[in-house]
Amino acid sequence: MGASEYPIAYIPLERTQSMRQKQFILNDVRARDGSVLRLSFADGFSADVSLAEVIERHPTLHPLRAAPVFHRVQADEWRLGVVFDDNDDLSLASDTLRAMATEQAGGFSHHQLVTWMAHHGMSLDAAAEALGISRRMLAYYRSGQKQIPRAIGLAMVGWNVVQVRGTQAVLHYDAA
Secondary structure, eight states, X not given: OOGGGSOTTOOOHHHHHHHOOGGGOEEEEEEETTTEEEEEETTSOEEEEEOHHHHHHOGGGGGGGSHHHHTSXXXXXXXXXXXXXXXXXXXXEHHHXXXXXXXXXXXXXXXXXXXXXXXXXXXXXXXXXXXXXXXXXXXXXXXXXXXXXXXXXXXXXXXXXXXHHOHHHHHOOOOX
């Protein structure tokens, strides 16, 4: 049976490796007290992420309130997410966990960038121009391949303010 005869969802195994980005591959996951996970990724990034707010906000995750369930966490078989208590209904994707950890540490995540672009209906070219960076660099930030520098994250925040208030309102200072 040739590749063209497979159903449309078929992806040859050798192609799946190229789709796996090391910044989202989990090397290790450990449960800590207070609904916190300690995550280690294949690119060397390690961080704690609190899931308390997510657990409370999503009723399907309420079973994770029980410490014995929460502490039975492991990386999924592809190491692209975590599964609690061997229950696929209690799982979270590694890219989401990494974004949460980055944001909780005060950084800017690729999820925030994607959301910012979508909210303003921006293409990659338009967003790169708005932030004053190259299209290629923005693509690295958007994919999560490179960490978003604080200056770029603040530029997104500033761009939002200028859009709402206008340049003149933002740059007007009262002399005291």
